Amino acid sequence: MTDILIRADGLSVGFPIGGGIFRKDVLKAVNNVSVSIEKGSFFGLVGESGSGKTTLGRALLKAVPITEGHARYSDGEVDLDIASLEGPALKDYRKRAQLIFQDPYAALSPRMTVRDIIAEPLEVMGITRTREETDARVREIAAKCRLNLEHLRRFPHAFSGGQRQRISIARALVSGPQFIVADESVAALDVSIQADVLNLLKQIQSEMGLTFMFISHDLSVVAHTCDHVAVMYLGRLVETAPTRQLFAGPRHPYTRALFSAIPSLDPDDRGKAQKLTGEIPSPTNQPSGCKFHTRCPFAVDQCRAEEPQLEGDGSGHEVSCHRWKELMETVPA
Amino acid sequence: MNTLIDVQNLTLQFRTDEGLVTAVDNVSFTLDKGEVMGLVGESGSGKSVTAKALMHLNASNAVYSPDAKITLFTEDGPVDVLSLRKPAELKVVRGGAVSMIFQEPMASFAPAMTIGKQMIEQLQLHSDMSKAQARNLSVEMLDRVGISDAGKRIDQYAFELSGGMRQRAMIAMALSTKPKLLIADEPTTALDVTIQAQVIDLMKDLVDEFHMGIIFITHDLGVVAQTADRVNVMYLGRLIEEGPVREVIRTPKHPYTQGLIAALPKLEDLDAPLTPVPGDIPSPLERPPGCVFHTRCGQVVGAACSSVAPEELAIDDTHKVACHIYSEAGV
Numbered sequence: 001m002t003d004i005l006i007r008a009d010g011l012s013v014g015f016p017i018g019g020g021i022f023r024k025d026v027l028k029a030v031n032n033v034s035v036s037i038e039k040g041s042f043f044g045l046v047g048e049s050g051s052g053k054t055t056l057g058r059a060l061l062k063a064v065p066i067t068e069g070h071a072r073y074s075d076g077e078v079d080l081d082i083a084s085l086e087g088p089a090l091k092d093y094r095k096r097a098q099l100i101f102q103d104p105y106a107a108l109s110p111r112m113t114v115r116d117i118i119a120e121p122l123e124v125m126g127i128t129r130t131r132e133e134t135d136a137r138v139r140e141i142a143a144k145c146r147l148n149l150e151h152l153r154r155f156p157h158a159f160s161g162g163q164r165q166r167i168s169i170a171r172a173l174v175s176g177p178q179f180i181v182a183d184e185s186v187a188a189l190d191v192s193i194q195a196d197v198l199n200l201l202k203q204i205q206s207e208m209g210l211t212f213m214f215i216s217h218d219l220s221v222v223a224h225t226c227d228h229v230a231v232m233y234l235g236r237l238v239e240t241a242p243t244r245q246l247f248a249g250p251r252h253p254y255t256r257a258l259f260s261a262i263p264s265l266d267p268d269d270r271g272k273a274q275k276l277t278g279e280i281p282s283p284t285n286q287p288s289g290c291k292f293h294t295r296c297p298f299a300v301d302q303c304r305a306e307e308p309q310l311e312g313d314g315s316g317h318e319v320s321c322h323r324w325k326e327l328m329e330t331v332p333a
Numbered sequence: 334m335n336t337l338i339d340v341q342n343l344t345l346q347f348r349t350d351e352g353l354v355t356a357v358d359n360v361s362f363t364l365d366k367g368e369v370m371g372l373v374g375e376s377g378s379g380k381s382v383t384a385k386a387l388m389h390l391n392a393s394n395a396v397y398s399p400d401a402k403i404t405l406f407t408e409d410g411p412v413d414v415l416s417l418r419k420p421a422e423l424k425v426v427r428g429g430a431v432s433m434i435f436q437e438p439m440a441s442f443a444p445a446m447t448i449g450k451q452m453i454e455q456l457q458l459h460s461d462m463s464k465a466q467a468r469n470l471s472v473e474m475l476d477r478v479g480i481s482d483a484g485k486r487i488d489q490y491a492f493e494l495s496g497g498m499r500q501r502a503m504i505a506m507a508l509s510t511k512p513k514l515l516i517a518d519e520p521t522t523a524l525d526v527t528i529q530a531q532v533i534d535l536m537k538d539l540v541d542e543f544h545m546g547i548i549f550i551t552h553d554l555g556v557v558a559q560t561a562d563r564v565n566v567m568y569l570g571r572l573i574e575e576g577p578v579r580e581v582i583r584t585p586k587h588p589y590t591q592g593l594i595a596a597l598p599k600l601e602d603l604d605a606p607l608t609p610v611p612g613d614i615p616s617p618l619e620r621p622p623g624c625v626f627h628t629r630c631g632q633v634v635g636a637a638c639s640s641v642a643p644e645e646l647a648i649d650d651t652h653k654v655a656c657h658i659y660s661e662a663g664v
Contacts, residue, residue, distance in 0.1 A: 192610035263555030
C-alpha cells in the first residue's frame with residue numbers, strides 16, 4: 001500500500017451568498033467530496049466550468065475555508081489537519097503545498113525581474129538566510145525549469161507564454177513543496193508549447209518525487225499526464241478511477257458524454273458524437289436526486305428522487321450512478 | 334462565378350513604438366460560397382488580423398501593402414474592401430454581407446443594453462425594417478439557435494445568460510442580417526466541451542440552411558476536423574499550408590503542420606510520448622529571415638531555409654505548401 005499524501009473526507013466548501021438576517025443562503029461549490037491522493041502520483045481533476053474543481057483544489061491548499069468535512073495532509077514529516085490550520089502551522093503548510101496558476105500572463109508581476117519573482121517565496125517564508133543562499137537556490141530551481149542566468153535578469157514581458165509558465169513553475173517549486181496544485185496550467189498555452197510544459201511537469205514530478213493535483217477541462221491532456229482521474233459535476237465527484245481504466249471504460253453517463261464531446265481529429269467522425277443537451281445547472285438551484293439527471297439521457301424516476309453514492313468494485317474505479325451496471329451492458333460507449 | 338471573397342497579396346504591418354511589426358506577410362486565398370474554411374494557427378500567427386482585414390476592422394496604426402487587394406463578391410457586384418473609407422460604405426463588410434462572431438461573448442455584448450436592443454439596433458442599421466419587424470426577426474433568430482423562451486430572453490442582459498447561451502445569442506445576432514460571409518473567431522474556445530459540441534452542430538446546421546461561407550478561426554485542429562471543408566495553416570503571418578481538411582490532417586506536408594498534429598495528446602494511444610514543437614514562437618519583432626519556421630524546424634534542408642522565403646507550391650490540384658523540402662526535391 002502506498003502512502004496517502006492528501007486524504008479528504010466528506011469535504012464541502014460553501015460560500016455565503018446574501019439572504020437576510022434570519023436566512024443565510026449558501027452556495028455549495030464542493031459538496032461532500034472524499035478523495036485520497038497517493039504520494040508521488042499525478043492526480044487529475046476534470047469537469048466543466050462550475051463543477052467545483054478549482055474550489056476543491058484551493059480548499060486542499062487552504063486558500064478557501066473548508067466548511068464541512070476533513071482533509072489531512074501527511075508527508076511522513078508532519079501530519080496536518082488542513083481545515084483547522086492557522087498561525088505557524090499554516091505557514092509551514094504553505095511551504096509544503098503550492099499552486100501553479102492558469103494564466104502565465106497575469107500571474108507574474110511585470111515590475112519584478114524573474115530572479116526576484118522566483119526568490120520572493122524564499123524571502124517571504126524565511127527559508128534562506130543570506131542573499132548568496134537565495135541566489136544559489138533560485139539558480140538551482142531555474143535550471144530545473146530550463147531557465148538560464150540570462151533569463152533571470154529580465155522582466156516577464158520579454159518572455160513567451162511557455163517560458164512564463166516555466167517561471168511560474170519555478171516559483172511554485174522554490175520552497176521545496178511536496179504537493180502542487182496545477183490549475184489549468186497549460187490551458188492558456190499554444191498546442192506546440194503545451195506538450196513541452198506537460199513533459200516538464202512530468203519530469204519534475206518524477207525527479208523530485210512530488211505529488212500533483214492537475215486540474216483541467218481537457219480530457220486528452222489529463223489522459224496523457226495523470227495516473228488517476230476524478231470527474232466532478234456540480235460540486236460532486238461522479239467518477240474516479242485509474243486513468244487507463246477510466247478511458248478504457250467510462251461508467252458514468254456524464255463521463256461518457258464528456259469523452260464523446262471531444263472533437264475528433266478524424267474528419268470522417270463528424271456527427272458521431274453523442275450530444276449532451278442543456279447546460280450545467282446553477283449551483284444555487286441544484287436539481288434533486290442525481291445532480292446530472294436534468295441532462296442525462298438515461299434518467300429514470302429513481303434518479304430524480306434519490307442521490308446516488310460513489311460505489312466501487314475493489315479495483316479503485318468508483319462511480320455514482322444508479323444505473324451504471326445496466327448501462328454498461330445495454331448501451332455501448 | 335462561385336467565389337465569395339478573394340484575398341490577394343495581403344501584407345499588413347502595424348506601426349508601433351518599436352517600429353513596423355509585420356502581422357500578415359503576403360497572404361493570398363479565396364473562399365467559395367457555402368464553403369467552410371478553417372484558419373489554423375497559434376497566437377501571433379496573424380489569423381485574427383487576417384480576418385479583421387476582411388472587414389477593414391484593424392486599428393488605425395495598421396499599414397496595408399499597396400498591392401494588397403480584398404474583393405468581396407456581393408449580389409450588387411464586387412466590392413473592393415480595402416478602398417472603403419466612409420462608415421456608410423463600410424456597412425457592407427461590417428454586419429451587412431460580412432458578420433463576425435468573437436471569442437468572448439461576454440465582452441462582445443454591451444453590458445448595459447439588453448440583448449434585444451442590440452439585435453434590433455443592428456438590424457435597423459442594415460435594413461429598412463421597422464422596430465417591430467426587427468424585434469420579431471430577432472426573437473425568431475434566437476429561437477432558431479436553440480434559446481428557449483426567446484420572447485423573454487430578448488429583454489435580458491448579457492450577464493443573465495450562461496456562456497453557451499451568450500454564444501448562441503451572438504450567433505443569432507450575426508446571422509440575423511443574413512450575411513454571405515461569417516467570420517467566426519475562436520467561437521467555441523471559451524466554452525466547455527459539451528457546449529462546444531452543441532455550438533458546432535448549430536453552426537453546421539446554419540451553414541446548410543443559409544448557404545453562407547464561413548471562415549472558422551481556431552487553434553484547435555479537432556474543431557477544424559469536425560467543421561471545415563478546407564484548412565489554411567498560418568505561422569508568424571505566413572500562409573504555410575492549405576488544402577482539403579482530410580488531406581491536411583491525414584497527410585500534412587509542412588513540418589509545422591506535422592509538428593502541430595504530433596503535439597496533440599491523442600486519446601487512442603495513451604503510451605505515445607507528447608512531442609512538442611521545439612523552441613518558442615519568435616516575437617513578431619524578430620521575424621526570422623527566410624522561412625519563418627526554420628528556427629524551430631527539425632527538417633531544415635539547406636541554407637535556403639534561413640535566407641529565402643519559400644514560395645507556395647502545389648502538391649496537387651488543391652493542396653499547397655510553402656516549404657523548401659518540396660521545392661528542392663522537385664515535387
